[in-house]
Amino acid sequence: xxxxxxxxxxxxxxxxxxxxxxxxxxxxxxxxxxxxxxxxxxxxxxxxxxxxxxxxxxxxxxxxxxxxxxxxxxxxxxxxxxxxxxxxxxxxxxxxxxxxxxxxxxxxxxxxxxxxxxxxxxxxxxxxxxxxxxxxxxxxxxxxxxxxxxxxxxxxxxxxxxxxxxxxxxxxxxxxxxxxxxxxxxxxxxxxxxxxxxxxxxxxxxxxxxxxxxxxxxxxxxxxxxxxxxxxxxxxxxxxxxxxxxxxxxxxxxxxxxxxxxxxxxxxxxxxxxxxxxxxxxxxxxxxxxxxxxxxxxxxxxxxxxxxxxxxxxxxxxxxxxxxxxxxxxxxxxxxxxxxxxxxxxxxxxxxxxxxxxxxxxxxxxxxxxxxxxxxxxxxxxxxxxxxxxxxxxxxxxxxxxxxxxxxxxxxxxxxxxxxxxxxxxxxxxxxxxxxxxxxxxxxxxxxxxxxxxxxxxxxxxxxxxxxxxxxxxxxxxxxxxxx
Amino acid sequence: xxxxxxxxxxxxxxxxxxxxxxxxxxxxxxxxxxxxxxxxxxxxxxxxxxxxxxxxxxxxxxxxxxxxxxxxxxxxxxxxxxxxxxxxxxxxxxxxxxxxxxxxxxxxxxxxxxxxxxxxxxxxxxxxxxxxxxxxxxxxxxxxxxxxxxxxxxxxxxxxxxxxxxxxxxxxxxxxxxxxxxxxxxxxxxxxxxxxxx
Numbered sequence: 052x053x054x055x056x057x058x059x060x061x062x063x064x065x066x067x068x069x070x071x072x073x074x075x076x077x078x079x080x081x082x083x084x085x086x087x088x089x090x091x092x093x094x095x096x097x098x099x100x101x102x103x104x105x106x107x108x109x110x111x112x113x114x115x116x117x118x119x120x121x122x123x124x125x126x127x128x129x130x131x132x133x134x135x136x137x138x139x140x141x142x143x144x145x146x147x148x149x150x151x152x153x154x155x156x157x158x159x160x161x162x163x164x165x166x167x168x169x170x171x172x173x174x175x176x177x178x179x180x181x182x183x184x185x186x187x188x189x190x191x192x193x194x195x196x197x198x199x200x201x202x203x204x205x206x207x208x209x210x211x212x213x214x215x216x217x218x219x220x221x222x223x224x225x226x227x228x229x230x231x232x233x234x235x236x237x238x239x240x241x242x243x244x245x246x247x248x249x250x251x252x253x254x255x256x257x258x259x260x261x262x263x264x265x266x267x268x269x270x271x272x273x274x275x276x277x278x279x280x281x282x283x284x285x286x287x288x289x290x291x292x293x294x295x296x297x298x299x300x301x302x303x304x305x306x307x308x309x310x311x312x313x314x315x316x317x318x319x320x321x322x323x324x325x326x327x328x329x330x331x332x333x334x335x336x337x338x339x340x341x342x343x344x345x346x347x348x349x350x351x352x353x354x355x356x357x358x359x360x361x362x363x364x365x366x367x368x369x370x371x372x373x374x375x376x377x378x379x380x381x382x383x384x385x386x387x388x389x390x391x392x393x394x395x396x397x398x399x400x401x402x403x404x405x406x407x408x409x410x411x412x413x414x415x416x417x418x419x420x421x422x423x424x425x426x427x428x429x430x431x432x433x434x435x436x437x438x439x440x441x442x443x444x445x446x447x448x449x450x451x452x453x454x455x456x457x458x459x460x461x462x463x464x465x466x467x468x469x470x471x472x473x474x475x476x477x478x479x480x481x482x483x484x485x486x487x488x489x490x491x492x493x494x495x496x497x498x499x500x501x502x503x504x505x506x507x508x509x510x511x512x513x514x515x516x517x518x519x520x521x522x523x524x525x526x527x528x529x530x531x532x533x534x535x
Numbered sequence: 536x537x538x539x540x541x542x543x544x545x546x547x548x549x550x551x552x553x554x555x556x557x558x559x560x561x562x563x564x565x566x567x568x569x570x571x572x573x574x575x576x577x578x579x580x581x582x583x584x585x586x587x588x589x590x591x592x593x594x595x596x597x598x599x600x601x602x603x604x605x606x607x608x609x610x611x612x613x614x615x616x617x618x619x620x621x622x623x624x625x626x627x628x629x630x631x632x633x634x635x636x637x638x639x640x641x642x643x644x645x646x647x648x649x650x651x652x653x654x655x656x657x658x659x660x661x662x663x664x665x666x667x668x669x670x671x672x673x674x675x676x677x678x679x680x681x682x683x684x685x686x687x688x689x690x691x692x693x694x695x696x697x698x699x700x701x702x703x704x705x706x707x708x709x710x711x712x713x714x715x716x717x718x719x720x721x722x723x724x725x726x727x728x729x730x731x732x733x
Contacts, residue, residue: 284697
């Protein structure tokens with residue numbers, strides 16, 4: 052089944068310019084992505100045995116994708132025998148309907164959520180709000196952007212594009228509606244304290260908690276959540292109903308596989324050995340005085356299983372650590388919103404068009420990658436991100452997804468430059484025409500498809516005589532000297 | 536397992552736990568626990584505008600130790616022992632300090648594992664702004680991997696297991712690190728039985 056992802060109606064050029072113009076976002080992203088990458092290098096250097104665990108973890112993820120059908124059955128029956136309910140959702144729409152009907156069954160009014168990219172992907176909040184429910188994000192960054200009616204700009208730092216003054220203003224408005232005292236300053240600690248108090252009330256009143264899932268263990272029916280704020284701990288412990296919405300690709304076969312992978316998101320994404328709060332849920336509360344009375348796990352496909360048995364299969368191993376975003380030179384400049392959907396950075400470039408069969412983000416492989424290969428080096432799950440980006444570009448040509456003029460230009464360009472003769476011919480023409488495009492001895496403009504390249508660059512003009520031409524003129528002379 | 540190895544693991548745990556912002560105390564024997572609790576209270580609770588209400592449970596093996604006396608002496612006002620039949624939600628929400636036991640603690644990541652059970656609630660670990668954890672020195676493991684393997688080998692898993700590796704924190708506002716978001720901003724581990732050859 053083809054997946055459905057949210058899509059920003061603005062074209063790439065506008066999204067890109069908006070990202071480049073947002074100095075707050077670029078400063079914050081520069082700071083956090085660097086901190087994350089430096090931290091990652093440090094933890095792997097200090098604990099070299101973690102590299103072995105990572106390698107085995109990659110194997111476990113690959114195996115799990117290969118056996119996904121039987122793992123899904125095993126996981127679902129294990130969740131049931133633990134006292135929970137497992138549901139399958141083929142599409143985003145089915146997933147939202149499943150959560151809505153759970154909410155209706157349990158007469159839920161207020162929902163608290165911990166951060167989940169999948170619920171962004173299926174636009175769960177919109178679906179629940181349309182059914183008359185109040186939905187509150189509890190991750191600090193997510194809470195900020197929910198107040199601003201925006202979407203995350205980084206998987207791990209969703210509000211990286213907002214500065215303290217903007218956040219204070221949002222919270223001042225929020226305090227009025229909630230009848231609370233507004234934050235007294237724009238210090239990060241004061242704003243955080245405000246969110247703590249504001250959300251604590253909601254936590255205690257909420258009927259239903261919604262979480263994502265970082266890993267699911269088929270052998271034991273366990274769902275694993277990682278957070279640093281501790282909000283997932285409240286979401287999973289306070290409301291009477293708990294719903295876990297998780298992609299089908301999150302499953303691993305055995306408990307032992309989990310032990311190999313559990314540290315990988317934090318180690319690779321933020322350079323921590325383990326998130327401050329990691330929660331392993333294996334069932335609803337049976338005989339304890341806390342925790343949900345009912346637990347549901349909604350397993351969402353939304354275009355994922357279509358990728359199995361294709362060259363793109365390894366994409367399903369992604370653990371959403373964010374390591375590829377942190378090292379991507381394009382991401383660090385334009386930020387997450389420029390990618391026009393939920394997933395940003397190199398994994399977004401690959402996954403958005405793949406999940407939607409080029410329905411969303413078809414432009415991304417062509418425009419949002421410099422082919423530097425930093426993501427391939429960074430990915431702990433060894434996903435061939437740059438290779439996939441090239442394959443997606445080829446796929447676009449085969450499917451005629453590029454503008455006809457662009458395809459024609461590249462076609463002629465590649466034909467001409469495929470032979471030395473064609474290349475030299477093009478140089479002769481360039482030499483003849485370049486006079487029109489020079490300033491102070493540099494080539495600063497060009498016509499046609501090369502125009503965009505010169506927007507931020509210049510280059511030396513073609514020499515009046517190239518080395519090859521010079522050589523051909525003189526080699527004859529040398530040969531004559533040798534012979535004599 | 537040689538004693539030296541375990542004390543080495545405890546040292547690694549201490550370094551990593553403190554690097555993450557946690558506090559660490561270890562008691563050579565039972566008698567030292569009372570004064571250590573007082574010290575921890577002084578460093579983590581005193582000075583904050585807290586009223587000194589405590590919700591607590593301790594590991595079954597040490598339940599008969601005089602915890603309430605020690606806590607009162609340290610400065611606690613009201614004490615609520617975990618009671619599966621009472622409304623622990625509102626009680627834990629009104630408390631300033633949660634004191635709990637733990638299953639094991641892991642050196643490499645500086646992690647404490649706490650399992651949910653009828654006499655062991657998880658709300659005291661997240662609702663109060665201060666969380667104190669008492670744990671047996673002998674329960675130290677080298678890694679989270681090892682601790683999780685042991686847990687599975689024991690048979691049934693708890694409905695919920697929590698791995699805590701430092702205080703609740705965020706860097707969501709301009710990348711500035713802030714502790715104490717939704718969970719506790721102060722976390723302290725008190726290891727007992729160090730002198731028992733654990």
